[in-house]
Amino acid sequence: MNFAHPQDAQPTPEVTITEQRDAPVQMGPFTGRPSFIFDVPFPQAVMPLGEGDKTIRLWSQPTMRYDSARATVELQPWNIRLRMEEAGNIPREIARTFLTLWTKAERQTLSDPEKSRWAEILEQVDFQQFCVEHAPTRYVQGLLKTRTSAATTVLWQDGTEENVTGAPRTALDLVNEGEAFSAHVRFDRRARTAEIANIAILGDPVSLQASGDDSWIQKR
Amino acid sequence: MPKAAATKTGKPPLIERAALFHFHPIAPDDFTVRLERWKAMVVESYPDVETVPEWTVNVPTTNGIPDFTAVQPQLSLRHRLWKKTDGNQKTWAIQCFPERVTFNVVRKNNELHSYAGLRSEIEAWLPAFSEAFQVRHFTSVNLEYLNRLDAAHTPQFMEDSPTGKIIRLAQALKIFSNIRLNKAPGLIVPPYDCKVTEQYTGPVPGQMALAIKGAQSGPAITVSLRFSTPKPPHAKELDCATALERLDSCHALLLEAFSNVFTETALKSFGLLQS
Numbered sequence: 371m372n373f374a375h376p377q378d379a380q381p382t383p384e385v386t387i388t389e390q391r392d393a394p395v396q397m398g399p400f401t402g403r404p405s406f407i408f409d410v411p412f413p414q415a416v417m418p419l420g421e422g423d424k425t426i427r428l429w430s431q432p433t434m435r436y437d438s439a440r441a442t443v444e445l446q447p448w449n450i451r452l453r454m455e456e457a458g459n460i461p462r463e464i465a466r467t468f469l470t471l472w473t474k475a476e477r478q479t480l481s482d483p484e485k486s487r488w489a490e491i492l493e494q495v496d497f498q499q500f501c502v503e504h505a506p507t508r509y510v511q512g513l514l515k516t517r518t519s520a521a522t523t524v525l526w527q528d529g530t531e532e533n534v535t536g537a538p539r540t541a542l543d544l545v546n547e548g549e550a551f552s553a554h555v556r557f558d559r560r561a562r563t564a565e566i567a568n569i570a571i572l573g574d575p576v577s578l579q580a581s582g583d584d585s586w587i588q589k590r
Numbered sequence: 591m592p593k594a595a596a597t598k599t600g601k602p603p604l605i606e607r608a609a610l611f612h613f614h615p616i617a618p619d620d621f622t623v624r625l626e627r628w629k630a631m632v633v634e635s636y637p638d639v640e641t642v643p644e645w646t647v648n649v650p651t652t653n654g655i656p657d658f659t660a661v662q663p664q665l666s667l668r669h670r671l672w673k674k675t676d677g678n679q680k681t682w683a684i685q686c687f688p689e690r691v692t693f694n695v696v697r698k699n700n701e702l703h704s705y706a707g708l709r710s711e712i713e714a715w716l717p718a719f720s721e722a723f724q725v726r727h728f729t730s731v732n733l734e735y736l737n738r739l740d741a742a743h744t745p746q747f748m749e750d751s752p753t754g755k756i757i758r759l760a761q762a763l764k765i766f767s768n769i770r771l772n773k774a775p776g777l778i779v780p781p782y783d784c785k786v787t788e789q790y791t792g793p794v795p796g797q798m799a800l801a802i803k804g805a806q807s808g809p810a811i812t813v814s815l816r817f818s819t820p821k822p823p824h825a826k827e828l829d830c831a832t833a834l835e836r837l838d839s840c841h842a843l844l845l846e847a848f849s850n851v852f853t854e855t856a857l858k859s860f861g862l863l864q865s
Contacts (some may be wrong), residue, residue: 387606387670387683387694410663416622421630425623436663458641458667461622 411447417461419469423565424503426468427496427532434460439522447490469496498559507554511577514545524563534563541566548574600861602848603743605697605812607708608733609837611716612821613725615689621723625669625686626800628722632715636684637743638672678737682711684719691719732818733834733840735848736767740810746859748809751777755809762856763802763813782811794839795820798847815851817843 376400411431411553418425434457443460444451450463471488474480504550515523521533534542538555545551550572556565616624629639637745646664649656666855673682684691693712695703719725739757741748747762748755759766759778765786766778787799801814828836849857857863 386683387608387696405660406658408661408663410665413664413666414622418618418622418626421626427619434665437771454645457643457665501592505835 373519380576407438408432408436410436410443412457412460414561417464417468419465425499426465427499428494429496430494432460432494433484434565447487447494454559466508467491502539502557502559503564507565509552510555511550511552511572514542517542518553530564534566538563538566539559541569544569547572550575597819601702601767602862603737603739603813603859604702604735605738606694606734606736607703607705608692608694608699608732608736609712609840610692610734611728611833612730612732613723613728616723616725618688621688621707622722628686628719628837629671631718631722632671632684634728636671636673636682638680639664640668640670640672642668642670644668659680684715686719686723686861691716706737708843709837713834714831727829728833729827730819730821731828731833731836732816733837734814734816734846735844736809737815737848739813740805740808744856744859747856751779753779756810757782757811759811760822760853762767762853764851764853765800765802765852788799794836794843796840796843796845800847800851814849815844815847817847 385400400582404432410433412434413431416425417428423586432445432448434445436443436454441454442451443454443457445460445464448464450460450466450467464467468491471480471484471491474484475488511527513525515525515531517523521535522539523531523533524542525531541553542551553569554567554574555563558564598823644666646666647661650660652658669686671686672680673683675681677699681692681696681698681701681703683696685694691713693708695711697703697710738744739747739762741755744757744762747758749758756777756779759770759782761767765784766782769778781804782804785799785801787797787798796817796819799814799816799818801816803812803814807809819836820842849862852860854863
């Protein structure tokens with residue numbers, strides 16, 4: 371085993387906490403605070419809402435104006451100004467600003483300055499994605515056709531067949547192969563299942579037919 | 591070489607243990623979303639969330655002249671989750687990055703946490719982390735022990751000098767014990783900073799790094815010992831169980847290194863060797 375590869379020569383990042391407290395970055399022997407203004411990208415384009423299942427996605431990383439004399443960062447058109455050490459709160463502030471203006475837009479209570487700011491913000495945000503993520507769930511019925519280690523195949527009531535993967539797939543664990551079910555489902559912009567809740571097991575199609583059930587599963 | 595006894599029986603000046611697990615980088619957007627889910631998963635145990643901004647400023651130079659017009663500061667965020675402990679002390683932390691995760695335990699109220707404690711914490715959370723962030727394999731493992739020599743932790747090595755209090759490094763650390771630049775004996779004064787790295791190709795390949803760093807204020811130094819297993823392409827991918835086994839090997843090697851870095855006098859004063 372050797373370490374001749376160049377990447378092994380790179381320094382390993384600091385991992386301890388205590389040492390960092392003792393070693394703040396030194397800029398140099400300045401007298402007074404030097405005044406510099408820079409435009410710096412904020413290293414995140416996705417702003418989480420809640421537990422990450424809903425987000426505000428920007429088309430690109432937002433640009434912050436870093437003012438060394440005031441020790442602040444400022445984001446426009448979000449109208450956010452924070453102290454440099456609070457820059458970690460930017461995702462929260464962006465989310466708050468967006469939700470506040472969105473609510474006002476829904477209620478048609480935006481002031482004129484807010485309208486122009488909202489228009490500028492909408493140019494930076496994937497609003498379609500936001501609307502899809504915030505759409506309410508729909509009541510649907512489906513038939514669990516097959517289950518493999520990779521995906522669970524569902525035939526939905528509109529006749530489409532989907533391989534459900536990821537987190538929504540685990541919600542279907544209670545349903546057996548060949549069983550019909552109902553659920554509240556949220557679909558993404560490509561009409562793929564993004565969330566499943568309130569699953570009810572309807573049973574197998576044969577027994578449903580015997581009981582005179584008139585749900586879609588008998589009419590297909 | 592004298593071998594130190596198990597650290598739990600002595601009082602080494604250990605102030606922090608940090609275990610680091612590298613993995614293949616997660617795309618930034620995916621990392622943001624998965625981090626929020628992870629926070630929700632661990633909130634009962636690690637409710638105190640810190641997002642620490644870290645600024646990097648590079649000033650390019652041309653022919654030795656700094657070009658301030660080309661300065662581009664960069665911001666990165668360090669996501670740190672603290673465990674709630676008795677007395678609301680910040681003692682246990684998990685730090686998440688798009689290509690690594692660290693588990694830290696910091697000494698508080700003079701309470702020294704054992705490696706076994708850190709290991710069981712990692713054993714409990716690493717598989718959950720792996721699932722939440724969809725990390726299939728880890729690529730390398732580091733373990734770092736940070737020791738501090740100062741008036742609070744090692745008063746036995748403090749000494750008054752004409753320039754104020756200093757640390758008697760020659761008595762504490764072997765690396766300083768044979769320094770004699772002139773015939774007349776002198777005092778070693780700050781700065782003490784130095785680094786050395788040793789490479790191993792034996793049954794546990796990797797690098798052992800020793801870093802000694804002076805504190806910003808007061809007569810104090812930190813003595814860091816870190817063992818890092820090789821990174822790809824020299825390493826195999828590790829599942830959680832294998833990564834923990836590697837961590838055990840790192841711990842054993844760090845104990846050995848500790849007893850070789852500190853002098854016999856120091857080890858005795860820490861209660862790790864019989865007087």
